[in-house]
Amino acid sequence: MKLASLLVIPAALLVSGYVLAQDIRTPGVATTSPIRKDKVVLTDAEWQKKLTREQYEILRAKGTEPAFCGVNLDQKGEGTYYCVGCNLDLFFANTKFNSGTGWPSFYKPIDRDRIWFKTDREYGMIRTEVLCARCDGHLGHVFNDGPAPTGLRFCMNGKVLKFVPKKGEKGHGGR
Numbered sequence: 439m440k441l442a443s444l445l446v447i448p449a450a451l452l453v454s455g456y457v458l459a460q461d462i463r464t465p466g467v468a469t470t471s472p473i474r475k476d477k478v479v480l481t482d483a484e485w486q487k488k489l490t491r492e493q494y495e496i497l498r499a500k501g502t503e504p505a506f507c508g509v510n511l512d513q514k515g516e517g518t519y520y521c522v523g524c525n526l527d528l529f530f531a532n533t534k535f536n537s538g539t540g541w542p543s544f545y546k547p548i549d550r551d552r553i554w555f556k557t558d559r560e561y562g563m564i565r566t567e568v569l570c571a572r573c574d575g576h577l578g579h580v581f582n583d584g585p586a587p588t589g590l591r592f593c594m595n596g597k598v599l600k601f602v603p604k605k606g607e608k609g610h611g612g613r
């Protein structure tokens with residue numbers, strides 16, 4: 439990589455960080471924890487027992503996995519991505535795209551009732567957090583620089599998504 443590129447990239451990140459600093463609201467997406475009959479509510483101790491340490495750090499403590507850690511990043515083929523916390527089906531593989539960010543990215547969830555949005559003011563930025571509608575687990579963030587048709591980029595932590603290939607799928611994890 440040339441020196442010029444090395445200098446341009448951080449500058450571009452700064453600029454994009456500024457541009458992306460906004461709260462995203464989408465009609466039909468809840469901004470408070472949705473009321474559901476199948477809500478999964480566990481104590482902190484129960485979550486720690488159910489999840490791996492890494493999954494717990496992300497889902498329950500709003501952590502972020504390192505970029506390019508690889509889990510589900512290059513996952514290809516038809517299938518469905520489920521929440522590792524509660525098995526809710528969140529994203530179809532055919533809405534996944536290569537964002538170049540190092541995190542699995544989707545342009546829309548399976549349905550608007552699968553997730554909810556919360557304003558995140560951490561680190562001096564305004565971002566929009568994406569949470570699982572069934573277990574309220576932290577999944578990642580959403581930005582408005584995604585591809586058509588939604589223009590949204592759901593920037594997810596691959597470690598809290600479970601991919602199930604289409605073949606042999608029994609439609610588990612639904613509502």
Ligand SMILES: [Zn+2]
Binds near residue numbers: 523572
């Ligand atoms: Zn969940």
